[in-house]
Amino acid sequence: EAGVVQSPRYKIIEKKQPVAFWCNPISGHNTLYWYLQNLGQGPELLIRYENEEAVDDSQLPKDRFSAERLKGVDSTLKIQPAELGDSAVYLCASSVAGATDTQYFGPGTRLTVL
Amino acid sequence: GDSVTQMEGPVTLSEEAFLTINCTYTATGYPSLFWYVQYPGEGLQLLLKATKADDKGSNKGFEATYRKETTSFHLEKGSVQVSDSAVYFCALSRQSGSRLTFGEGTQLTVNP
Numbered sequence: 323e324a325g326v327v328q329s330p331r332y333k334i335i336e337k338k339q340p341v342a343f344w345c346n347p348i349s350g351h352n353t354l355y356w357y358l359q360n361l362g363q364g365p366e367l368l369i370r371y372e373n374e375e376a377v378d379d380s381q382l383p384k385d386r387f388s389a390e391r392l393k394g395v396d397s398t399l400k401i402q403p404a405e406l407g408d409s410a411v412y413l414c415a416s417s418v419a420g421a422t423d424t425q426y427f428g429p430g431t432r433l434t435v436l
Numbered sequence: 437g438d439s440v441t442q443m444e445g446p447v448t449l450s451e452e453a454f455l456t457i458n459c460t461y462t463a464t465g466y467p468s469l470f471w472y473v474q475y476p477g478e479g480l481q482l483l484l485k486a487t488k489a490d491d492k493g494s495n496k497g498f499e500a501t502y503r504k505e506t507t508s509f510h511l512e513k514g515s516v517q518v519s520d521s522a523v524y525f526c527a528l529s530r531q532s533g534s535r536l537t538f539g540e541g542t543q544l545t546v547n548p
Contacts, residue, residue, distance in 0.1 A: 364539050365536070
């Protein structure tokens with residue numbers, strides 16, 4: 323069974339530029355999460371989807387971050403414009419709602435903003 | 437709010453040494469508790485979990501017991517290997533499917 327797929331794995335951009343990250347969850351997983359992991363710290367939730375609906379986005383900086391999960395499968399996280407402080411690893415995870423607590427993580431996208 | 441505190445790292449051990457990584461938590465109710473491991477260049481992988489008080493999670497020689505009275509979930513392994521070198525994260529969730537709250541992670545290096 324394929325795991326959570328994320329792309330790109332690495333991204334380097336200039337500040338004020340836009341950037342987008344893509345996530346394909348494990349087949350059949352209806353809950354999808356985006357986490358932010360700063361260097362030397364644990365991940366923190368940005369947004370959680372149940373199917374197409376964002377059910378927990380309280381930690382998403384909505385002035386510059388946006389996310390979508392069309393058709394309840396793939397998801398895209400966007401930053402516009404990027405700031406130096408956005409340099410971090412962006413992790414996507416998925417799980418089967420109601421069946422287990424286990425969240426399965428992708429390899430992440432490492433963003434560097436210059 | 438919920439929080440997880442891990443012992444300060446990094447931890448460096450010799451092969452076959454005993455490992456303990458401390459984890460304590462603050463949360464209302466009865467959260468589920470997890471240990472995730474992150475190998476270099478890879479995503480987080482679930483190592484073990486426990487969903488109620490006094491449960492013991494175990495996997496690959498690692499163990500952790502959910503202690504409600506001390507709000508702890510310490511990770512232990514009797515004999516570490518070089519291949520165990522990674523970053524270990526303790527985490528909790530309030531209910532199935534909800535956000536994970538992570539500790540800051542503990543870097544473990546095992547030398548031959």
